[in-house]
Amino acid sequence: MTEYQRIDDKMYLNYISFHNSFEVRKPPKFALDSTLVNMPGGYYLLHFNNPVDSLTAINAKNYDILYQQERFKIEKIEVFRDSVRLFGDAEFRKALNNTRGETTALINKRRTNEVENMFELGIENVRDVYGNLVNEPDIHEYQQFREFFTQRIKPNSRAPFDGQFMDKEKPLFEDQPMVKPKDYREYWMNTPLQEKIN
Structure with a gap:
């Protein structure tokens, strides 16, 4: 499921939800x-x-x-x-x-x-x-839900001229050639139910 929001004359992704079902095959209980x-x-x-x-x-x-x-x-x-x-x-x-x-x-x-x-x-x-x-085989079925919320849209952002781009094959904050933004703590990772910081 996806949801978009309009900013000026363009539509930007606001929310996307994924639902996957998959099976895990474990060794037989009786062998x-x-x-x-x-x-x-x-x-x-x-x-x-x-x-x-x-x-x-x-x-x-x-x-x-x-x-x-x-x-x-x-x-x-x-x-x-x-x-x-x-x-x-x-x-x-x-x-x-x-x-x-x-x-x-x-x-x-x-x-x-x-x-x-x-x-x-x-x-x-x-x-x-x-x-x-x-x-x-001992087969277990699992359901997986993933959601992405757009917290901030910067329509006028430009790619850095002298910086490196992220490696899309690696996790977001694992040895990436990037600098965390100053307002990094305002962003949620993994859950929207983050504790309030006083």
Whole structure:
């Protein structure tokens, strides 16, 4: 919203108001902290930052386990306070056993990135005991209001011939090549509710 006032035969900005709404995305309230693959046991061990809701955590449709880009079925799920064990089927255990030596060799050669890329996990629709959905961003909406009031209009002012101009990329009074006016204390900054100075 804007408002103008007339001085002589020209209109000058008197007031302008801005209203913005924006979102701030914070980390999820419920998230997967870490994943461990137990090759001899044939299971994925998932650790969460909050206690898990057992009804959603026990549902095999909420997970995908992959090994070397191949998807395997989940045979059994064990739910603990803040962790879940996903046991792969016989085919999964067989695949792990067949490549256990290869995986161990990669680890010994410190090629852990290649090992990590062999294992993938998909997870959705799992909640914690507080009802938070796993990996769902915590989004907060905010409203911002800004107002500018023209306190004084100087229609006959001229730019200084030998002075520097302000840098518009910097805050008003931060290392600006300018001198504050003598009547600076009469100007309001940030709020029109300034205390009276006696």
